[in-house]
Amino acid sequence: MSESTAAAPRRGLSLDVYAVMLALLLALLVRFNLIPPIKW
Amino acid sequence: MASAAATAVSAPSAGIARRALELIPGLLLLAAVGYAGKFIEQSIAVYTKSHHITFPNIEYVLWAIVIGLLIANTTGVPRIFEAGVATYEFWLKAGIVLLGSRFLLGDVLHLGGISLLLVAFAIALSFTFMHFIGRAFKLKPKLTSLLAIGSSICGVSAIIAAKPAIDADDEDASYAIAAILALGAISLFTFPLIGHSLHLSDKAYGLWAGLAVDNTAEATAAGALYSDAAGKVAVLAKTSRNALIGFVVLGYALYWSSRGQAQAVTNKSAFLWRKFPKFVLGFLLISLLATIGFFTKAQLVSLANLSRWAFLLTFAGVGLRTSLRELGKQGWRPFAVGAIGEVFIALVTLVLVYGADRYLHL
Numbered sequence: 001m002s003e004s005t006a007a008a009p010r011r012g013l014s015l016d017v018y019a020v021m022l023a024l025l026l027a028l029l030v031r032f033n034l035i036p037p038i039k040w
Numbered sequence: 041m042a043s044a045a046a047t048a049v050s051a052p053s054a055g056i057a058r059r060a061l062e063l064i065p066g067l068l069l070l071a072a073v074g075y076a077g078k079f080i081e082q083s084i085a086v087y088t089k090s091h092h093i094t095f096p097n098i099e100y101v102l103w104a105i106v107i108g109l110l111i112a113n114t115t116g117v118p119r120i121f122e123a124g125v126a127t128y129e130f131w132l133k134a135g136i137v138l139l140g141s142r143f144l145l146g147d148v149l150h151l152g153g154i155s156l157l158l159v160a161f162a163i164a165l166s167f168t169f170m171h172f173i174g175r176a177f178k179l180k181p182k183l184t185s186l187l188a189i190g191s192s193i194c195g196v197s198a199i200i201a202a203k204p205a206i207d208a209d210d211e212d213a214s215y216a217i218a219a220i221l222a223l224g225a226i227s228l229f230t231f232p233l234i235g236h237s238l239h240l241s242d243k244a245y246g247l248w249a250g251l252a253v254d255n256t257a258e259a260t261a262a263g264a265l266y267s268d269a270a271g272k273v274a275v276l277a278k279t280s281r282n283a284l285i286g287f288v289v290l291g292y293a294l295y296w297s298s299r300g301q302a303q304a305v306t307n308k309s310a311f312l313w314r315k316f317p318k319f320v321l322g323f324l325l326i327s328l329l330a331t332i333g334f335f336t337k338a339q340l341v342s343l344a345n346l347s348r349w350a351f352l353l354t355f356a357g358v359g360l361r362t363s364l365r366e367l368g369k370q371g372w373r374p375f376a377v378g379a380i381g382e383v384f385i386a387l388v389t390l391v392l393v394y395g396a397d398r399y400l401h402l
Contacts, residue, residue, distance in 0.1 A: 015133065018130065019130050019131075019133035019134040020134075020318055020321070023322055026134075026343075027326060030339050038342040038343075038346050040348050
């Protein structure tokens with residue numbers, strides 16, 4: 001339940017930005033074949 | 041002098057390294073629980089197929105959540121794992137952005153537009169209803185506001201965004217979050233059953249789950265429990281709902297400040313931008329790239345699989361972070377108001393989705 005702490009809103013915003021950055025980085029790595037195909 | 045400067049530089053990087061190390065045990069636990077869920081699903085499928093037994097496929101999502109719930113509510117999650125387990129929302133958001141690759145921008149605008157229309161309608165109804173029953177149950181007005189925001193927009197994130205904006209107490213925020221999390225956990229088990237009994241299509245069910253289940257992680261899980269396609273639609277509908285968070289929180293902030301019980305909002309556009317969930321933009325960007333043919337078909341499959349792996353960590357986290365004992369401690373009244381409101385919203389959105397499926401051609 002740590003989300004209810006006062007520091008959470010600031011962390012929530014930066015969390016979004018970091019998540020987007022990671023996803024875009026992975027998308028670029030896939031696009032330029034810098035990582036092998038991902039299997040499920 | 042040089043060594044002092046070196047110390048000054050190395051201190052923050054040592055701090056970052058230590059924080060990164062603290063995440064590892066919890067991340068490994070998320071991966072182990074999530075993978076165990078996947079392993080159980082596959083093992084059952086192989087066993088029932090080789091023995092010619094007809095058995096319904098239970099998705100890894102449910103197994104991962106159940107294993108997580110069992111750990112959290114029996115042995116408990118030891119402190120060493122807590123930091124890493126708390127990253128499950130990060131993986132959820134990264135997974136949603138990557139899922140953008142599975143939508144053409146036209147579909148996003150079509151389904152997202154319908155979702156926004158339905159959300160606006162459901163919000164108006166649910167706010168009125170929540171405030172009515174909040175008053176009937178004699179809840180504090182700000183707690184009712186938080187419950188209304190949480191149940192109509194976006195669960196925990198919306199409550200966190202609204203708390204400072206309307207100057208609500210920590211205690212009220214904890215009550216509202218606990219009620220929303222408890223109801224989210226219940227919806228994971230009830231929504232797929234209701235969807236199957238009503239024979240809802242993947243699109244209709246996904247839209248319903250995305251509109252009616254509050255927390256993004258639970259909405260994603262409730263959709264994926266029904267089918268892969270329903271999970272995709274649930275994420276899109278929930279993302280559209282999340283995009284409205286700033287407007288609703290702004291409305292409440294203006295209301296409470298007009299009554300002298302919250303700080304005035306000086307710059308409304310800056311406020312909206314601060315509260316806007318940025319992962320929605322990432323989702324749209326990846327969807328745009330997929331639409332213009334930036335990725336090959338094989339690369340799109342890889343991106344979809346990466347999104348699945350990110351969701352696997354998320355679903356494990358949903359179970360591991362749900363402590364039934366903690367939820368039980370929060371008292372019955374906020375839970376009762378939340379529950380009545382949720383049932384109302386679920387019914388209203390179900391009717392709306394039925395209507396949309398019929399007249400707007402999902």
